[in-house]
Amino acid sequence: MYLGMMAGHHMGWGIIEEEGWRKGPWTAEEDGLLIEYVKLHGEGRWNSVARLAGLKRNGKSCRLRWVNYLRPELKRGQITPHEESIILELHARWGNRWSTIARSLPGRTDNEIKNYWRTHFKKKAKVPSDASEKAKNRFLRRKQFHNQQHQQQQQQQHLQVNQEEVKRIMALLDENNDTKIPCFWPQVKQGMETISIYPHHTTDHQEQGFYYSMLNGNVSVPEASNNEENFLWDGLWNLNDVHGNFSSTCATGKAS
DNA sequence: AAAAACGACAACCGCACACCA
DNA sequence: ATGGTGTGCGGTTGTCGTTTT
Numbered sequence: 001m002y003l004g005m006m007a008g009h010h011m012g013w014g015i016i017e018e019e020g021w022r023k024g025p026w027t028a029e030e031d032g033l034l035i036e037y038v039k040l041h042g043e044g045r046w047n048s049v050a051r052l053a054g055l056k057r058n059g060k061s062c063r064l065r066w067v068n069y070l071r072p073e074l075k076r077g078q079i080t081p082h083e084e085s086i087i088l089e090l091h092a093r094w095g096n097r098w099s100t101i102a103r104s105l106p107g108r109t110d111n112e113i114k115n116y117w118r119t120h121f122k123k124k125a126k127v128p129s130d131a132s133e134k135a136k137n138r139f140l141r142r143k144q145f146h147n148q149q150h151q152q153q154q155q156q157q158h159l160q161v162n163q164e165e166v167k168r169i170m171a172l173l174d175e176n177n178d179t180k181i182p183c184f185w186p187q188v189k190q191g192m193e194t195i196s197i198y199p200h201h202t203t204d205h206q207e208q209g210f211y212y213s214m215l216n217g218n219v220s221v222p223e224a225s226n227n228e229e230n231f232l233w234d235g236l237w238n239l240n241d242v243h244g245n246f247s248s249t250c251a252t253g254k255a256s
Numbered sequence: 257a258a259a260a261a262c263g264a265c266a267a268c269c270g271c272a273c274a275c276c277a
Numbered sequence: 278a279t280g281g282t283g284t285g286c287g288g289t290t291g292t293c294g295t296t297t298t
Binding site: 047059099 | 282283284285286287288291292
């Protein structure tokens with residue numbers, strides 16, 4: 001039930017609330033006023049917009065319109081297959097933490113991702129006996145097996161990463177100013193295994209260390225990651241992968 | 257051709273949290 | 278300590294266009 005619609009009176013589907021706030025779809029004129037406001041005053045202080053910009057919209061509405069639609073850095077167009085795979089992987093990891101997922105997809109909003117998920121995957125995700133559920137179970141069994149093996153191994157030897165290779169890759173990422181975009185997290189051969197490197201998002205790479213994610217889903221979390229969320233980076237699995245082939249994922253480090 | 261169902265997207269709501277006086 | 282304000286998040290709903298029956 002749409003309370004605003006009941007409380008206010010219609011102007012098409014553009015509603016004036018009793019308090020005087022407009023609701024419903026934004027007009028081009030309102031968009032223009034909001035853009036002008038942000039140009040002059042920057043983002044934030046949304047409750048001042050009505051007064052300063054002459055908009056009959058409350059602060060929440062203004063913020064939402066800006067964040068989800070008017071921001072210049074927003075990416076338009078369809079979600080790409082690559083973005084889709086990231087959404088799937090991060091949703092498997094974090095559940096409905098849309099804003100967290102959105103931080104890994106530059107130019108996409110939490111609202112957009114949420115809508116996309118609901119439209120494309122919610123029904124599938126509800127069915128517990130489908131192929132992806134079976135794949136997940138296979139994954140968990142496999143992961144458990146590898147964890148047991150690696151626990152023994154890691155007690156004996158500390159993981160030594162090819163530091164030179166890591167530095168080289170990080171320099172490349174920096175050059176491209178690309179460290180926040182999970183287009184490709186590089187992988188480094190480490191003995192028999194391939195390791196994906198997730199850069200820690202601070203300025204000093206020397207001190208931060210990196211997150212490692214083994215191709216086989218096993219994981220070593222270095223000293224630098226000391227909170228719960230980092231610790232959760234114990235490898236990702238791909239909902240798409242119904243055949244049980246588990247790939248290293250193109251995950252991202254935390255956005256700042 | 258018309259109605260129903262569906263999909264995509266925009267926008268609202270309630271709640272929680274941070275900050276400040 | 279507390280109440281007010283601003284902001285962000287996740288859930289939900291409404292609208293509209295397209296597809297299916």
